[in-house]
Amino acid sequence: MKQKFTKKNKVKIDETVLTTLLKTFAYSTIGITVGIVVILFSESSHFFAEISLSEFLGSTKWTPLLEPRHFGVIPLVYGTVLVAGGALVIAVPLGVLIAVYLSEYASVRSRKIFKPILELLAGIPSVVFGFFAITTITPILRYLDPEIQIFNALSAAIVLAVMVLPLIASISDDAIRAVPKSMRDSGYALGATKSEVVLSIVIPAALSGIISSCILAFSRAIGETMAVTLAAGATPQLTLSMKESIQTITAYIVQVSMGDTPHGTIEYQSLFAVGVVLFLIIVAVNMSAQLVVKRFQRKYV
Amino acid sequence: MNTSNLVLIRKNQTDISDVVRAAYDELTIGKKNNLKRRKLFNTLFRCLCALAVVLAVSVLVVLLSSVFIDGWQWLDWQFLTDFPSRHVEKSGIKSGIFGSVMIIVITMITAIPIGVGSAIYIQELMRESWLKSFVKTNISNLSGIPSIIYGILGLAVFVRILGFDRSILAGALALSLVILPIIIIATSEALAAIPNSIRNAALALGATKWQMVRDHILPNAWAEILTGVILATSRAFGETAPLLIVGALSYAAFVPEGIFDYFTTLPIQIFNWTGRPQAEFHQLAAAGIIVLMAILLVTNSLAIFLRNQFKRKII
């Protein structure tokens, strides 16, 4: 009997060591979040020691690498939102239509073909999409309208739309398929056509999922780096025309990193300052997605 | 029931013949309602949906074929075994491939144990509490943060504070931050798919939580965990932004010899070539993309194969 107890104790000790290790791993994920916040804010504090917050948020010029220097973040934010918003304008209708096709119209067999194609599209690295924008989309756009510059916001928006399309389509597809069959039946039993059932019953019932897929796609588009850096160029400006080059926050970060800027310079520090802005935008957008899910779920269930 | 009710029924009968006629009319002539227009709309809507799918598929086809047409002529042994060069015809991706492989190996060594271990702890060992839901929420938030932010974090922490400089180690650690949330989420889902009945059975036989995990949960979940890990790794393989921020070289004509060496990777070489104005370099980029996509295709097919092979044998 005593022997058994000791054996059990040994198991217990081994287990305690292991559990402690796993526990450390699990809690280290909180450390990452803390690390991001601490690093971004402490490093950018050096930046804000030299550049006033009012200049940063108020000025409409961003020329950190050229004299006279200006550090107004608005053009970068504007460029970011412009291409991400443009991408949504293209991708949301397409993505929802694809989701409707996959969940409502496609046969089991064609679903088996199209779903992996979407997954394939989602698995292509961002730098490949950048290549696609430069070598295919931009030439086509310039053929259609010669006024379009080599680097332009439109090409970036289109390629971003292609990139977030699988995300919107697959989350919306899940949301649509989660609508119970009984709800569709009730529509058909009242003599509605398929399109009427889809548009006035299924899509409203799946709306929380569809909207949150769009918000997540927006967040993904804002944080996307390589494709927009290649396609949209590096001209931070407030322009309404998508034919011209702009610069996004992410593209600026890449530009500074590639320029081999020495530690301690204002350019190096500006990287963290715009990083804070990007981080705050992303957090705000992601939180709004969660809010939408919560609010709509309460309404429908 | 009295006679007046019977009279009422008789009276109703005369109405019925009108009803019969009206219903019959509606079925036969009955296009007086708007059905024709609605049917047309129905058909158009269906076509619209199909059109969207066709558009998405054709974009993919155009993308793949343009890459292939541009790149296949450069794809030979010499392309794989040469260093990059100013001269297009002498350029290759040797340094990129070595850099990518070394980065990925270190990324896997760090991210997989921490990721899988965290998921096991959170999903199986942790008691339900506000802390657990906080940790879970935190991880799902981390997965929504763009990779470039992890690049910035890596630049500050690994390159400057820990003094790893712009090395393979710094790049790999930044990359493991990117895929850590992905691995944790995939592993958690694999674990959550194991039915509770198995847990109850093991615990009721006197097993400790860890014995339950080791002997019953992991043997049933490993294939799905592995699938998630492979998909995360291939995501890391194509990742470019965080490595650029951490300071990967866009031009490197050497093979890194240790984890503290400077490095470049295949996606960064592709980025560099794509960014140049000359068409020949675009073709080199396309050839690099073919290699990159071939590697990703192999790893992803492996993941899909595993998923199908071992899919839910127990449930």
Added chain:
Amino acid sequence: MLISDVEQLNEKMSYGLTNHSVLQADQVSVHYGDNQVLKDVSISLRERSVYALIGPSGCGKSTLLRCFNRMNDFVETFRFDGKISFFGHNIYDPDIDPEVIRKSIGMVFQKPNPFPASIYKNIMWAPKINGMDQDWDELVETSLKQVGLWDEVSDRLNRSGLELSGGQQQRLCIARTIAMNPKVILMDEPCASLDPISTAKIEELIEQLKEKYTILIVTHSMQQARRTSDFSAFMYQGEIIEHGITKDIFESPRERLTQEYVNGKIG
């Protein structure tokens, strides 16, 4: 049963025999893939009566019910042979749109399935898409009054239909169906997911509705069939074994199988 009730039934029967049936199935066979679910089923429904389909689960009751408004069309492997006439017109005729059929032959489902929208929209949506032009407020009010729901919900017509209780939801679904002014209402075990009090209310409602509509109800409960229906059909393994006046089916069945079923020996 009172003598006058019998008289009333006789009236109805004679009416049915001398006029068109509302709905009539002729030699209906249904396959799902290679699996035959209905074998040469024939049944005729007369105006303003309640018909019950009874039988053990899997006997094809629901399939037959769904054949009457072509809800089976959505099953990919569904194959239909035979003929179903609605006022003498074949509803499986290629010229006929299923939407028109479903408009005239309404359906109530096993689980209450209101749309995730307001009570008001639940009722006026279908008439609206069908291009009916009328006073929606009035339509909503009369429909809800017919199912006895008006007093319970008149102050919250803009609240979601999903906020109602199960029994109220089911009555809302019935109100939604009669707002289309159908000729026939098909009910697929409408009380299966309801508590006894709600069930009693629905049964009461069926009693009232047959003044205006023909009702075909699939039910699992023999008591319910006895309480609510004028005529019953007993189905077993895809065939109608026996049909007739409900009282006869339950008290003096001709077939041995029916007898065993109503006495609880099979099913």
